[in-house]
Amino acid sequence: MARSGERLLFDDLRVGMVRSAGEPYAVTADEIVEVAGRWDPQPFHLDETAGRASDYGGLIASGLHTIAASICLGEREAPPMASVAGLGIDELRFLRPVRPGDRLGQTTEIVELRPSRSRPDRGIVRGRRTVTTQDGVAVLTYVLTWMVERAVPGPH
DSSP states (O other): OOEETTEEOGGGOOTTOEEEBSSOEEOOHHHHHHHHHHHOOOHHHHOHHHHHHSTTSSOOOOHHHHHHHHHHHHHTBSSOBOEEEEEEEEEEEEOSOOOTTOEEEEEEEEEEEEEOSSOTTEEEEEEEEEEEOTTSOEEEEEEEEEEEEOOOOOOO
């Protein structure tokens, strides 16, 4: 395996490879309210009573909160990837609400790999992410595109 320390390089990856986050991400009511208060201050994200009166039937996390948790889960995949930069998110779908007490897990399936045309020391990776609750219910899916370090042969 071509590794940079203990990080996976572009050259280590294969289309179809599935990576999983180790430890789940625990969502708390306090965190839901804190994130929503700053970034998405809708009543059903801020107050249990307002949440119960909404179509959701209770307090739910903002979609932005769920995306942030997913990015955190990506960093919990082991061994870590030699990521350089995120380049974009496509096909973003919020499937079900995330609630206090949910423990989120995630898988990332590598769906495309291509060497960078402008940077021989980088590759472009596309991965389909699925975020699920502790019960295996999918709550978020998207395709993430990011740049990853490559193994570059030394001079001969």
